[in-house]
Amino acid sequence: ALQVTGANPAQIASQAILPAVLPTMIGLSLYRLDTNVRSSLVLGFVGGGGIGFQIQQxxxxxxxxxxxxLLIIMCVMIVGIEGLAVFLRKSIS
Structure with a gap:
């Protein structure tokens, strides 16, 4: 529909495609951030370094x-990321 009205490819992407996929992209990115933080804690605990290693030591x-x-820092990080995710999901939808 935008192409018929004379929109160029950049306008089509910014006005039709991006708004349609942005909530999903942000949701998946925040999910991966959350799982990466939690995984880094576990990996550090079993010898990978980072805050998990510090907790083990x-x-x-x-x-x-x-x-x-260290446990308080870990909880604040997880709750902070979760709060950011909730805020961004509400602001997008």
Missing amino acids: ALALFEYKQLTM
Whole structure:
């Protein structure tokens, strides 16, 4: 329909295609971000480095203050990403 009215390919993409696929693209991107953060925590715990490794080390060395702070950071990251996802999904739809 846009092509009949004389729209060029850039206008067709920005006015028809992008609005149709944007919610799905953002939803999938946020899902992958969430799963990547959670996977990085697990991989770090089994030896891959990062915050999971720090949690494992704090647990092994009985450094409960550091362990508590790392767990709080982990929870804040997950809740923050989830909150961002909810906000973006509501603002798009």
